[in-house]
Amino acid sequence: MNGPARITALAVTLAGMVLTMSGCNQLAARDQLNKGVEAYKSAHYEEAIGHFQKATQLDPSLPMAKTYLATALAQNVVPGLETQENLKTAQQAIDIFKDVLVKDPHDVNSLKQIAGIYYQIHKMDDAKEWQKKVLQADPKDPEAAYTIGVIDWDQAHKNVLSALQAAGFNDDGAGNVKVPKKVMDPLKAQNSELVAEGLQYLLQANQNRANYDEAMAYLNLIYRRKADVDFGDAAAVKADIAAAEDWRTKAMGVRKANEEKKNAGPGGITMDSNGNLK
Numbered sequence: 001m002n003g004p005a006r007i008t009a010l011a012v013t014l015a016g017m018v019l020t021m022s023g024c025n026q027l028a029a030r031d032q033l034n035k036g037v038e039a040y041k042s043a044h045y046e047e048a049i050g051h052f053q054k055a056t057q058l059d060p061s062l063p064m065a066k067t068y069l070a071t072a073l074a075q076n077v078v079p080g081l082e083t084q085e086n087l088k089t090a091q092q093a094i095d096i097f098k099d100v101l102v103k104d105p106h107d108v109n110s111l112k113q114i115a116g117i118y119y120q121i122h123k124m125d126d127a128k129e130w131q132k133k134v135l136q137a138d139p140k141d142p143e144a145a146y147t148i149g150v151i152d153w154d155q156a157h158k159n160v161l162s163a164l165q166a167a168g169f170n171d172d173g174a175g176n177v178k179v180p181k182k183v184m185d186p187l188k189a190q191n192s193e194l195v196a197e198g199l200q201y202l203l204q205a206n207q208n209r210a211n212y213d214e215a216m217a218y219l220n221l222i223y224r225r226k227a228d229v230d231f232g233d234a235a236a237v238k239a240d241i242a243a244a245e246d247w248r249t250k251a252m253g254v255r256k257a258n259e260e261k262k263n264a265g266p267g268g269i270t271m272d273s274n275g276n277l278k
Helices: 003-041 045-058 065-075 084-103 108-120 124-137 142-166 181-208 213-229 234-262
Strands: none
Touching: 003 045, 003 065, 045 065, 065 084, 065 108, 084 108, 108 124, 108 142, 124 142, 142 181, 142 213, 181 213, 213 234
């Protein structure tokens, strides 16, 4: 056999070996993926992470392997815990979800997971940014809009408490009309955009889910922060508090209806607060 022929034969042989090895790796990767899923279902998240990592190493192109790995890592993130290890785990999950998004920029699950992880580790600006990306992919998503509104309310509320406590006042939840102008004016400027955005997204959440009692409850709260922003305009403050009370009443009614529906038995039978059928 001449030189070129030997080279060609060797290349064909090596190619066959590579294909065989590739096939073996794919089978092994799927086995690791299945084992990881079983471990995850049993809440053995560390074990699941190990299997998913092996699956991605054996076959980087395996569908869902990266998503499962990132999801298992996210499950290990402890909300509010700012230790180096916890933040590292959170960042690992975020990075893998971002890698998934490189191939599928509109993968809503990855977008929502990233937003949720940022929320858990209290990176609220990042959480809002990614929830807005969720809404770009799915404008009708009520949870994304709700979360943005909650973040805005929370920041505005903290601003109010900080400013009032520093001046020796307590928040009355009704516009704080008795607080001096010199205290409220800076607060108005600080909270104006937060309240406007929060109101916008909470209303959007309620529009996208008619029985969203949590969104209604926060609409009550955001209108009370709007009353602070409208400080000095008695008519506007009065309207804000009236709107807040209206949403509070709606939230209570819808929550009750949701609970009754949840507790409903076959044939429309419901259970009262004492556990009696009616």
